[in-house]
Amino acid sequence: MPDSETRPNKQDQQQPAETHQDVRRAVLEAETRRHFLRTLSGGLGTLFMGTLAAKYAPPAFAAVPSSEAALDFTRDASNPLSVLPPQFAAKARRVIYLHMAGAPSQLELFEHKPELTRLDGQDCPASFLAGKRFAFINGVPKLLGSQYPFHQTGQSGQWISDRLPHLEKHIDDLCIIKSMRTDQFNHAPAQLLVHTGNARLGYASFGSWVLYGLGTENQNLPGFIVLLSGGKTPDGGKQLWGSGFLPSVYQGVQCRSHGEPVLYLENPPSVSRPLRRSMLDVIDEINKQTYAEFGNPETVTRIAQYELAFRMQMEATDAMDIRKEPESVRARYASKPGEASFANNCLVARRLAERGVRFIQLYHWGWDSHGSAASEALNIGFVKRCSEVDQPIAALLDDLKQRGLLEDTLLVWGGEFGRTSMRENRGGQQMKFVGRDHNPGAFTLWLAGAGIKPGITHGETDDMGYEIVKDPVEVRDLHATMLYLLGFDHHKLNYRFQGLQQKLTSVKPARIVGEILA
C-alpha cells in the first residue's frame, strides 16, 4: 500500500504546461459564435439521446448490473471501523479461523479409506497420474494406506483416526466437508486462494472483507487479529491477512504470541499517558489537515491506527494476557504462558471472541507432510502437529459452547489443499520417511458453530480418497457460505476497484452450500 497518493511533480511539468495552455487558448479563441450554435443543437440532442439510451439500454450496458449493485458501506471518515448492520439477519457475528498451514493429510485424520489400506504399497494406477501435476511425485509412486487406525465415534457415527482423541469428543458438533477442492497445488497461491479468494497477490483477505462489511464493536482492539504459533510465517506471507484493494485500515493485525502481544504498546519511560494523549492530538490535527488537502483514505487509516494503538494500550495487553485465566482453564488448553504456541493462541482466541473481536485468525504450521525429513514425516512430525492442536481446539470448542459463544461464532478448521493417496517418491525413489504430496483435487475441512448443521459429513471422495465423487465444494463456495452466515449475499459485499465490483468470491459463480446450514 502506498503511503501517499502519487502526485505529478509540479517542477517537471512547468514548461510543457505553459505551451499546452497556449495551445488550448488558441483553440478556444478559434471558436466562433457559429461554432457554438452548431454544436449546441447537436450537443443537446446527444444529451437527450444519452438519457433515452440509459433508460432503454440492456442491463449489460449499464455501468453496474443491478444484481451486483453495492450496498452502502460509507462511514464517517474519522471512524472507518464503525459497526454497520449486515445485509440480512446473520447467524454468525464473528469468525475464528484455524488454518493449518502446509495442508494436513485428510487420509490420516478424517478420511477412512479401507480400500486404499488394502492396496497399500502397490503401484499407483496410471489413470491417477494422467494429466496431473505434482509438486514432487515422479514416475509411478506407490499407493499409501492410512498410517493410523480409524474408528466411528459420537452419535453421528463419523469416522476419525486415533490422532485427535480430544477433538473426537466434539465430533457431533462438527460439520466435516470431505469434498473441498482448490485449483492451486503450491502452498503460497493455495493459501492466498483460501484467505483472499484469489491465488494472486493484491486481493483483500476474508477478515478484511468482514471488517469492511460489518466494522467492529470493540474499538479498543483491532477487529481482525492474526496469531501465529511460533514456527514460520505461512508461505502466503502477510498478504494472507492483507486488505488488498480495500483501505488498509481493514487489514489484519498480527499480534505476537509471546512477550508483549503488540510491540511498543507500553509508554516509554518518562512518557505519561496524558503526555502521549496530547502528542497524539497534535499529530491527529496535522493528519486531518493532510486529509483535508489530499483526501487520501490512507491518511484516515493512519489517524485511526494511532487512536487504536492508544486505546489498545489499556485493553490489548489485558485481552492477550492468558495468565488472567485460572490454572484449571489453562490446563484444559495445555497452554503454557510465555511461549509461542497454538494452545496459547486458542485461549487468546476465546478471550478475544468474548471481547467482540470480529475476525480471529490462527495459524498453525508444519503440516506439510512430504516425508522428506523427520519433521515432515507422517509418522513423526505429523504426530507432533496433531498433539499440538488437538487438545487446544477441543478446549476452545468446550469454552465456546459452554459460554454460549458457539451460537454466534463460526469456527473453521482446515488447510490449503489435501494430500495424495500415493506415497511421495521425491526424485523417483523411495524416501526414508513416510509422506504424501500435495493434492488440490480433494481435501477435508470442518466447520462448527453459528448456523452450521452439527454432526454431519458433506461430500465424498472415491475409494482412494483421491478425487471427489459427490458434492464438490470449491473454495469460493465455502466463502459464499461463510458470508451468508455472516449476513451477506456474496455478490453484494463488493468494492469497486479496477473497473470491477470486486468481491471475495471473485468472478466465477459460487454456490452457497445449503446442505450444511442448520
Added chain:
Amino acid sequence: MTPSLDRLSQRNRFALLALTPILLLFILVIAFPPDGSERAQWAQFIGRFHPIAVHLPIAFILLVPVLELAGRNSRFVYLRPSADFVLGLATVSAILAASLGWCLARSGAYSGPLMTQHMWSGVWLATMCLLCWVLRGRLTGGEFVYSIALALTVGLMTWTGYRGGQLSQGEDHLTEFMPGALRKLLMMSAETRIVSPPSTATFYGARIHPIFEQHCFTCHSANKHKSNLRLDSYASLMRGGKHGMVIKPGNIQSSELFRRITLPATDDDYMPKENKKPLSAAEVKLIELWIAADASATLPLEAIKDAPSPTTAAAEVTFEKVDFAAVAKERAGLAPAVAQLQKRFPNLLDYESRASADLMFNASLLGEKFEDADLASLAPVADHIVIADFSRTAITDHSAAAIAAMKRLRSLRLVHTKITDATVHSLSRLDQLESLNIFGTRTTPAVLPIVAGLPKLRHLYAGETTIRADAPLPAALKDKVLF
C-alpha cells in the same frame, strides 16, 4: 382429348411443364413424409431458405386480384394482361417454396400435426395457382369459376402463411400481445397464455413438468420463448423449437433436450445457460427415464419404478428481496431514540440487519462501566431489542423489569453478572426467547421451572452457577441445558 405436342399452345405447354413438379411434389410428400428424424445436410441447407422463399408466392398471389380488380377500371385496363404473367410467377414461386418447405421438414427440423397441415396446404396452394392459371386461359365464360378459384387461392394462402407463422414463432404469435380491450371486442378469453398445470397423477405432471418449471421457464415459457421453444405445456414441449423437436419419444440419444442438459457445463450448447443452476443428477435421471418410457403425457406416476425420489434435490439458498422503503418506514418511529442511544453507546447498539427494524445491543464491552441506570435508558427502544448481551456488566436485579420489558428478546446474555434468581423469574413473559445465558451467575436450580416455561427456548447456558450438571431437569429442558 390430348392434343399432340406441336399443336399445343405455348400456354398449355407451360401448364404441363408446371404440372410435372407439382406431381413430383405430391409424390415426395406422400412417399417421403417428414418424420422428424435428422437428415442430410444438403436438404437442411436448402430447406433453410424456405422461410425466405415463401414471401415470393405470397406477394405474387396477392398482386393478382389487385391487378384483376384494378383492371376493371378503364383507367387501369392495361393492368389486366399483366395478371396472367404474375399468376404464372406465383405458380412457379409457390412450387419452389413448397419444395424448399419439404426439404426443411424432411431434414428433420419439424414434425407434428401443425407441420403436416402447413405442408399439405402449401402443396395444394401450388396446385391451386396452376389451376387458376389454366382457368384464366379459358376465360370464355369461365370468368366466374376463375374468380372463385382465385378467391379460394388467396384464402388458402392466408391459411398456409398463418400456419407457417405458428410453426416458426409459436401458436399464438399473432394474438399473444393483443391489447386486452381488443381481446374483449373479439370476444377472446382475456388471457390466452394460461397454461393449466398438468395432472400430478401422471409421471410427466408430477416429476417432469416441475423440473422444467424450476429450471427452464425463465427462458422457455409464455413470457420468453428463446429459440421458439416453450416447455410450459406438454404440447409445446413435444412441438419443439426453431431447431425442431427436442424430445424424441423412446430415443434418448437423439433427444436434443437431453443432449443439452448432459453436455459439459462449459459447452456453448449447455443448458440451462448463463450460470443458472444446473439440473441435479437426479433430475437428469428422471428426464432420461421419462424419455425412455416414450415421453408420454399420460403415463401414470407409479409406472416408472426406479425413479429417484424428489428429496434428493440439493438445498438451494436464496435471498429474500428487501423492501427498503418498508424498512425505513418501520424504523422511522424509533430512529431518533436509536440515534440518541447510539451516541451514548457508540458501536454497541445497531439494527440486526439492513432489512429490519429490530435492534441488537452489546453492553458486555463496557464491563463494569455499564450499570442499572444505563440499562434503564434503553426503555424507549426496549420492545425492538431482539438480541442483548449484558455479560460482565455491573447490572443487578434492579434491572429485572427493564429486561423483562424487552418482550421480543430472542437471545439474552447475562454472563458473570450479579443478577440472581429474581431476574430470571421476571423473564417468564419473554415468549420469543431462544437462548438464555446465565453462565457464572449466582442463580440456583429454582429458576429451572421458570425457564422450562419459556415456549421457544432452545438453549440455557447454566455453567458455573449453583445449578449442577447432574441436577434433575424438567422434561421441557431436556437436552437444552449446557454446562
